[in-house]
Amino acid sequence: MAAMRNSPVRFAVVGIDHRHVYDLVEGLLAAGAQGVGYCDQGSDPRVAQGLASRFPELKAFSRAQDLLTHPEVDVIVCAAIPADRAEIAITAMRHGKDVLVDKPGVTTAEQLAQVTQTVAQTGRIFSVCFTERFLVPAVQHALELVQGGAIGEPLHTLGIGPHRLNAAIRPDWFFQEDRAGAILVDIASHQIDQFLVFTGSPTAEIAHSHVGQYHPKRAGADFNDFGEIILQTERHRGYVRVDWFTPDGLPVWGDGRFFVTGTDGTLEIRKYLDIEGRPGGNHLFLADRQGTRHIDCSAMPLTFFARFVADVQARTQTAMSQAHAFEVCALALQAQALAHPRSRPA
């Protein structure tokens, strides 16, 4: 691939085990990329059907290898079972492709080391789509505001990421930590990403982490339904709580919130709903020296996919720096490794 070119970026999908693949494909198409096809072999045949009906222009392939080595493919999109993503990504990069994976990008420290090495050797892009930022205009806009000084110097972030379990429709691998990635590796990675970017920190320490199964009678004995992390730098702290306790009656999959405290102001994001309040999601609430404001961010355009496509063409890192993507993965793995699991007593 040339250092700069104008022809469209072409992508193919290898790994369709998680429905997040729809978001990745939709975002790339909207950003002007062209879909070459997808490998229709996945753990859940309904996802292949979903891809076919949503994106009829995408051609189905039965062999992943045909896409990983396809001469017209620039980018491999991957939402495979999390434990399998690194290997697909490494193969793709060794064949000259850039990679856009669903989170978590990796599930072990060994995978992270191998991916990091492959990026260094090949010069390819390994991007992880942190959907709770890149697909949420309110988060994107809040970051712009904070970076513009709207709340002074940011000091503390607090992210809550409750998720609906939907146990009945989850595949078996979802409940296997070695395949899905443990709770902090998987759903807490969003919150780590947000702590780092909102506080402007290249890295952080894990001051505390914990996982546990808190529901007394649900799912398998090994399924941790709760996790928390405290991140720190010399100037900032961040609390992260993730769980699988979204109530059945909530109209969205989770009441995700993100709070930032700064020297001169605070902000709150209600990502997916404003419970019993305004319709829709993407609500931003700001308090500063002058007063308070509500900002409806729902119509603000997302920039991630357009930037990623431009990065593929120009070999830049405007969507997200490569170092940041790796740092989020490393911190999530570290938090999980340091967590003291606590199973509920009988």
Added chain:
Amino acid sequence: MAAMRNSPVRFAVVGIDHRHVYDLVEGLLAAGAQGVGYCDQGSDPRVAQGLASRFPELKAFSRAQDLLTHPEVDVIVCAAIPADRAEIAITAMRHGKDVLVDKPGVTTAEQLAQVTQTVAQTGRIFSVCFTERFLVPAVQHALELVQGGAIGEPLHTLGIGPHRLNAAIRPDWFFQEDRAGAILVDIASHQIDQFLVFTGSPTAEIAHSHVGQYHPKRAGADFNDFGEIILQTERHRGYVRVDWFTPDGLPVWGDGRFFVTGTDGTLEIRKYLDIEGRPGGNHLFLADRQGTRHIDCSAMPLTFFARFVADVQARTQTAMSQAHAFEVCALALQAQALAHPRSRPA
């Protein structure tokens, strides 16, 4: 004092250094107690003036001793400088008075041991008014809902207690930890109280605690403006964040929130305002198996003071158990002692 009696409970005020004294007096009067008087010696003469103008029926005394030994006084109300409260309370109890103190009730473990011993020896009541529960109808109602099973089994609480610093009008002692009580002892005690009662836990462990000065250029070098605690039991966890970072433009002193996650539902309390939402405070938001609800609790009557007055008469513990009051104090002191202070780098 007889074991049960019908004559009104009479109180006197010794210690008027914090404006919380207005709330305590107002609550007791509304509950039918009679005010004998107050000692007008305090660190801030404006508080004595405030008492005189708000409660003209209260007689001013210049000597605390005259009230602590007054034969007609049943209850001593105390909002002295925090470090002085225990001694006043002990003297009062030794003279046969019950005690209602503003939080924090004590500032050291030694004080707590002495107060505990005095309660055991005298049979008097040592009550700490945790205003962020007892003066907030939404918290009181939420607790009733949770205890009634509205969200299933409670698993996690998350309390945020930002406060406005108002540095210009704070007395000197406010910035002296040994006089005011450190940040976790003082303003985090509310959140510890709420964790214990909402999870129905008689006690808890401190899994993590931290304090620090995060504002780069404010107040004295020793003033910790941020504190956090993680509480745990075998079945529950709770995160507490307190800080002095309420933005100037917020129309109330702090956007206090309290979230509870249960097996079958979640709730959120917006204690003092619903930022850019409904008017007033005391907003409760509930999500359960059926759907979501907003409950305006602002007109719900508070029960604490009536129960406290009844406890004084009937020698019961309906407003709050004595063991709970001591446990909150003990955990706050323990959290502070275990905290790793981190001053901001220059």
